[in-house]
Amino acid sequence: EADIYQTPRYLVIGTGKKITLECSQTMGHDKMYWYQQDPGMELHLIHYSYGVNSTEKGDLSSESTVSRIRTEHFPLTLESARPSHTSQYLCASRDSGYTQYFGPGTRLTVL
Amino acid sequence: ELKVEQNPLFLSMQEGKNYTIYCNYSTTSDRLYWYRQDPGKSLESLFVLLSNGAVKQEGRLMASLDTKARLSTLHITAAVHDLSATYFCAVVFTGNQFYFGTGTSLTVIP
Numbered sequence: 001e002a003d004i005y006q007t008p009r010y011l012v013i014g015t016g017k018k019i020t021l022e023c024s025q026t027m028g029h030d031k032m033y034w035y036q037q038d039p040g041m042e043l044h045l046i047h048y049s050y051g052v053n054s055t056e057k058g059d060l061s062s063e064s065t066v067s068r069i070r071t072e073h074f075p076l077t078l079e080s081a082r083p084s085h086t087s088q089y090l091c092a093s094r095d096s097g098y099t100q101y102f103g104p105g106t107r108l109t110v111l
Numbered sequence: 112e113l114k115v116e117q118n119p120l121f122l123s124m125q126e127g128k129n130y131t132i133y134c135n136y137s138t139t140s141d142r143l144y145w146y147r148q149d150p151g152k153s154l155e156s157l158f159v160l161l162s163n164g165a166v167k168q169e170g171r172l173m174a175s176l177d178t179k180a181r182l183s184t185l186h187i188t189a190a191v192h193d194l195s196a197t198y199f200c201a202v203v204f205t206g207n208q209f210y211f212g213t214g215t216s217l218t219v220i221p
Contacts, residue, residue, distance in 0.1 A: 031207055033207075033209065035211075040197070040214070040216070041213070041214070042199065042211040042212060042213045042214055043154075043199070043201075043209075043211040044211075045208055045209060045210075048207055048208065050207065058208060059208075090153060090154065092154075094207070097159070098142060098144075098159050098161065099156050099159055100144065100146075100154075100156060100201075100209070101156065102146075102153040102154040102155070102156075103153060104152075104153050105152075105153050
């Protein structure tokens with residue numbers, strides 16, 4: 001059973017606010033990912049991490065940053081939220097057998 | 112350009128029928144994934160295909176991979192309503208970056 005958690009599940013904020021989306025996993029996986037998904041559309045990779053202190057930008061870094069200070073924790077920060085950031089954000093981790101496990105997602109609305 | 116294309120995008124099928132979803136990708140890769148997503152939910156991993164000719168089956172779903180043709184198929188046998196969902200394929204091209212297809216929205220009609 002995969003254990004990967006995201007908070008908050010839903011968030012409505014105003015333009016210009018700084019927000020952090022939390023992601024934690026208890027499986028000890030080194031590789032973690034953040035994706036953005038608009039309703040009914042494909043996933044786009046925002047950031048990924050190979051392990052502690054290792055982060056890379058994906059094709060859609062969308063003015064966000066990540067950190068990986070601990071194996072189990074991979075937060076995503078938007079420095080200044082805009083309406084174009086309104087979307088679902090999915091966190092995932094990958095085991096050594098190449099299977100990706102997804103968190104429940106955070107639905108973000110920026111007014 | 113790195114591309115992952117699925118077809119069809121939308122599929123409406125009757126219960127009991129068979130159908131195949133296709134996933135084409137543009138550049139060599141030997142790892143392909145299939146996921147299921149229910150409306151408003153996150154993604155659930157279905158299959159991981161790691162080599163040419165790999166075939167995996169779970170219940171009414173069977174996935175295969177042809178790396179030479181850069182093609183994977185997800186075959187649905189005797190569809191039931193519970194299979195209604197959106198199905199995504201994903202390919203790893205470089206390092207650990209996953210590229211997702213556009214998804215196939217499947218509706219199974221009684």
